[in-house]
Amino acid sequence: MIVDDEATNRRLLGAVLVREGFHCLHAADGEEALAIFTQQTPDIIFMDVMMPGIDGYETTRRIREVLCGRFIPIIFLTALSDEQSLVRCIEAGGDDFISKPFNLAILKARIASMERVRDLYRHLESQHVELSQRYSREQQEQALAERIFSHVVGTRNVAVESLGFLQRAADTFCGDLILTAHLPDGGLRILVADFTGHGLAAAIGAMPVAEIFHAMSAKGVDDLLLLAELNRKLHTLLPADRFMAACLVSIPADLHELRLWNGGMPPALLVTAQGLQEFHAKALPLGILAEPPEKDSLMQIPLKGGERLLLMSDGVLEAVDAQERLFVDTTFDGLKQALASKEAMLPALIHALDQHCGHTVQSDDITALEIPIGTDLINLPEKHERHHAPPPGQGSWHWSLELCDSYLGAMSSLQGALGSLKLLDGLEPHIGALEIIISELYTNALEHGVLGLDSAMKSTSNGFELYYTERAKRLQQGVKGCVFIELIYEPVAAGGCVKIRLRDSGPGFAVTQGGFPAQNLNQTPDAKRPWGRGITLVRSLCESIHYNQQGNEVEAVYRW
Amino acid sequence: MSIERRVEDNGKRLVIVIQGRFDFSQHKAFRDAYKEQTGKVHEYLIDLSGASYLDSSALGMLLLLRERAGDENAKVSIKGATSEVRRVLDIANFGRLFTIL
Numbered sequence: 001m002i003v004d005d006e007a008t009n010r011r012l013l014g015a016v017l018v019r020e021g022f023h024c025l026h027a028a029d030g031e032e033a034l035a036i037f038t039q040q041t042p043d044i045i046f047m048d049v050m051m052p053g054i055d056g057y058e059t060t061r062r063i064r065e066v067l068c069g070r071f072i073p074i075i076f077l078t079a080l081s082d083e084q085s086l087v088r089c090i091e092a093g094g095d096d097f098i099s100k101p102f103n104l105a106i107l108k109a110r111i112a113s114m115e116r117v118r119d120l121y122r123h124l125e126s127q128h129v130e131l132s133q134r135y136s137r138e139q140q141e142q143a144l145a146e147r148i149f150s151h152v153v154g155t156r157n158v159a160v161e162s163l164g165f166l167q168r169a170a171d172t173f174c175g176d177l178i179l180t181a182h183l184p185d186g187g188l189r190i191l192v193a194d195f196t197g198h199g200l201a202a203a204i205g206a207m208p209v210a211e212i213f214h215a216m217s218a219k220g221v222d223d224l225l226l227l228a229e230l231n232r233k234l235h236t237l238l239p240a241d242r243f244m245a246a247c248l249v250s251i252p253a254d255l256h257e258l259r260l261w262n263g264g265m266p267p268a269l270l271v272t273a274q275g276l277q278e279f280h281a282k283a284l285p286l287g288i289l290a291e292p293p294e295k296d297s298l299m300q301i302p303l304k305g306g307e308r309l310l311l312m313s314d315g316v317l318e319a320v321d322a323q324e325r326l327f328v329d330t331t332f333d334g335l336k337q338a339l340a341s342k343e344a345m346l347p348a349l350i351h352a353l354d355q356h357c358g359h360t361v362q363s364d365d366i367t368a369l370e371i372p373i374g375t376d377l378i379n380l381p382e383k384h385e386r387h388h389a390p391p392p393g394q395g396s397w398h399w400s401l402e403l404c405d406s407y408l409g410a411m412s413s414l415q416g417a418l419g420s421l422k423l424l425d426g427l428e429p430h431i432g433a434l435e436i437i438i439s440e441l442y443t444n445a446l447e448h449g450v451l452g453l454d455s456a457m458k459s460t461s462n463g464f465e466l467y468y469t470e471r472a473k474r475l476q477q478g479v480k481g482c483v484f485i486e487l488i489y490e491p492v493a494a495g496g497c498v499k500i501r502l503r504d505s506g507p508g509f510a511v512t513q514g515g516f517p518a519q520n521l522n523q524t525p526d527a528k529r530p531w532g533r534g535i536t537l538v539r540s541l542c543e544s545i546h547y548n549q550q551g552n553e554v555e556a557v558y559r560w
Numbered sequence: 561m562s563i564e565r566r567v568e569d570n571g572k573r574l575v576i577v578i579q580g581r582f583d584f585s586q587h588k589a590f591r592d593a594y595k596e597q598t599g600k601v602h603e604y605l606i607d608l609s610g611a612s613y614l615d616s617s618a619l620g621m622l623l624l625l626r627e628r629a630g631d632e633n634a635k636v637s638i639k640g641a642t643s644e645v646r647r648v649l650d651i652a653n654f655g656r657l658f659t660i661l
Contacts, residue, residue, distance in 0.1 A: 196616040240627045241620030245652065264652040284653045288623060314616075314651065326644070364615075 001025040001042035003033040003059065004077065005051045009100070013046060013077070016104060020111070030054035030062075037063055044114055045074045047094065049085070057092035064093040071121035073114035077102070149203045153210050158182050159377050163190075164346035164370035168315075168362060175202035176313050176367035179210055181217035184415055185435040186253040188377040189217045192369050193246040193286075194265065194313040205244060205287075208233050220413035220435060223250050223259050227286070227293045234287030245285040247311045249371065251303075253378050253436055254537050257468075258301040258309070263293060266317050269310040269336065269345070270301065276340040277301075302458075302468045309371040310345050315364035321356050331356050346370040380432070397423055400486040408450060408483060409475045411442050423489070427496070430560060433541045434498060437556055440534040441502045442483065447471060449506030449552055450481035481505040495560040501553070508551035563589040572602040579610040582645075584617040594625060601634050609640025614648050626657060637661055 002017075004010045005028055014024045025042055027033035029051050036042075045063070049056040060074050076089040076097035089097045095117070096110055157180045167176065175195040183189055191213055195202035209230055216226045227248060234244055245264030252259075262268055264285030267278040283297035317328035335352050339345040349368060371377070399418065403411060414435045418424050424431055447453045451474045457463040486501040538556060539545055545556040561580035568575055576593045578586070594604065604625060608614070622636070629636045639661040641649060649660060 194616075196620050241617070241624045243620070243623070245616075266651055281651055281653050284656055288657070314648075328647070329644070 001027060001033065001036060001044075002046045003027045003030070003051070003056065004046070004048040005029055006048070009048070009077070013102075013107075016107065017111075020108065030056070030059035033059050034062055038066070042072065043118070044111065045072060046098075047074055047076050049076060049078045049080060049089070057088060060092045060094055070125070071118060073118055075110060075114065145203055149206060152207050153177060153179065156181070156210070156214055158379070159188055162372065162374075162376040164344060164368075164372075166316075166346060166350055166366065166368040168366040170315070170362050170365050176315070176365040177206050177209065178367065178369055179213045181214050182379045183217060183250065183252070183435075184220040184413065184432050185439065186378050186380040186432050188251045188379075189213075189223075190249045190311075190369070190371065191246060192249075192265070192311045192313070192367060193244050194315070194365070194367070195244050196242050205234060205238055205242070208237065209244065219419065220415040222413065222416075223248060223261060223298055224293065224295060227261060227263075227298075231286045231289070231292050235290055238287050243285040243287040245281075245314075249309065249311070251371075251373060251377060252439070253380060253432075254440065254534050255303055255305060255373065255375070255378070256534060258303050258307070258373065260299045260301060260309075261293065261297060262299075263297070266312050266314055268312075269339070271308045271310075271340045271345070273304070273306065276336060300468065300472070302464055303373060304464065305374070307373045308345060309373060310339070310349070311369045311371070313365060313367040315362075315366040316349075316353065316368055318364060319353060319357050319362070319366060320360055322358055322360055327353060327356050344370060344372070396488070396490045398486070398488050399423065400484065402482055402484045404482040405480055406478065408446055408479055408481065411439070411446075411483075411485075414438055418487075427489075427498075430496075430498070430558070434500070434558060437500055437538050437541055437558060438485070438487075440538045441500060441554055441556065442485065443534060445483045445502045445504040445506075445552075445554075449504030449508070450479060450483060451475070452506060492559075497557065497559040500556045500558065503553045506552050508548075561586070563593050565593040567597075569602075571599050573605055574601050574603070575605045575607055577607040577610065581613045581615075582608070582611045582618040582621075583613065583615045587617070587621060590621050591624070594628065601629075601632065603634055604629050604636045606636065606638045607640050608638060608645055609642070611642070611645055614645045616652075619648070619652055619654065622654070622658065635659060 002010045002013050002024060004013075007028070010026050010028075014026065017024050025036050025040060027036050030053050033045075033047075037045075047056045047060055051059075054062075056076060060076075063072075063074065073095045074093060076094045077100055078085065078089065078097055079100045080086070081099060086097055096114060098107060098110055157178070159180055159182070163180070165178065167178070169176075177191070177193040177195070179191040179193075181189050191209075193206075193209065195205050212229055212233060213226070216229060221229075230244075230246075238244075243264075246261075247263075247265045247268055248261040249268075250259040258270070260268060260279055261283065262279055262281040263283040264281050267280045270277045270279065279299060279301075282299065283293045286293075317326065317332060319327040321327075321330065331352050335349070339348055342348050346368060353366070399421075401417065415424065415431060427434075448455065451471060453467060453471060453474075455467075457467045457470075482505045484501075484503040486499075488499040488501075490497050490499075541558065542556045543559045545554065547554050563579070563586055564577045566575050566577070567573070574594060574597055576590070578590070582590075606622070606625075622638075626636050637659040638649070638654075641660065646660075649655065654660070
């Protein structure tokens, strides 16, 4: 489009442009130029400066407003040659100027140059459109994936009201994961995990992890087998540079110990009456090696009640302040001891973290979980539940197992032993209670019968540690002995009955020796005493429990 | 922030020197440092004495190098980690996969 109030100038320039292959539109003033411009969008505009009505500067400004960022080159045609006027051309939105009268060669060169600039603009513009489409598509997919993810991960967790959570995601998607589930005996299992990288890639790994965690925990599969399966799955699923650091915590229903596995996470902090203990990672994160985590990487920590456990992802330790200093370097070490003296650790941790970070941008997911260990976490199975009981008079079964020597430490769960035989079908409401009874009686038979450990050892805090150290030592040295377990199921008219018999190869207990277990059975246990809780629990679940005279054979009757 | 490589011991050792932050932005440079290496390397030595920071994606990059070294029966060593970098390696228990000098 040529905008010039002099018809001669328009004709002259038009002739040149037509020869160059352009189709020309002519406007005699600014108003006409704007009218033509709105109907037919030209590719390049030649603009005279001095015109009656609105001048070239103003016309250019208005065209630029309409273009709203889109690019059409505007070249000023000007007889003026003072610097001031040329600067005004550019300021008004012009891209170039040609002095009148124009030289043909220069005119052609300027047009070619402007066309190049215009092509570049168009290219950029199309890329920009494509980028923003891709971006919005990605946003949608992230949102969708997050919905699926939070459904799979979050909705099945248990005991959440008893736990303290801190979760702050750095991305739309959190690479950190918290899973909780009850074990068949009513105990609680918790997994806190941190995937390498954030976003979608991390979430893809989280889904099978959640599935495996819930399915295997419901079946009472033990910690090492669960870890082995998670490791196997992640090793097959993830590329070599991706893995999952994790802490796995299991707390059995009788709260007598804490089983803790730490693979590549910051130390877990346990506050006890004695003070603060740290449990450092003993294993690699999951998904790196083909081999399952080693047996000795699982820690067994005796509990006395009232302990609190704090688990964290490295996003907490590595949170930076305005000077790029890490939380672990500035604050954390000093904070740890203070946390140990607090009622709850998490609020103090969050406060310190907020003070440290101020308004800095969070670069990694931050996760912390406080577990106050107590009966709130436990979901004890009902003692008497009548629904789901198998129809009366439909057969009975009798099952027994003898574990000797090196197999003594490896008693599997009831579900693991009998589930695949389908013997537990119809007994589902009672499995939890049976798990507790069998595991407590087995623990007694092994620890007091075969290993000859004395419960009274546990009455001092030192002895408590010593007891479990001794237990591990004796098992590791290669123990000789046997424990025989027998289960007898009999349906009765309105329910059922399971008799649980255990016999160990130990010498048995004299009533006087440590007062356990025979005497203990007929007493109300001392609530403050750190031992003897297991047998109390068994007694509360059973109709009856009897030790033989010698003290190496027991029969418990569970009836519903 | 840079990654340099040099070959020592008649081509038997490839030293990769990392300066500054070792994170995902170094991914390509780190991979390039060993990818084009021809001939038999017995040891990959990662020099972290100039590395100020190491994140989990850097751990992942080390695992990728370990995978390649495993195919070649070569070993991977890490030297010069500052205390901050060392802490990250220790938490991840990487001492079990790499020789940390």
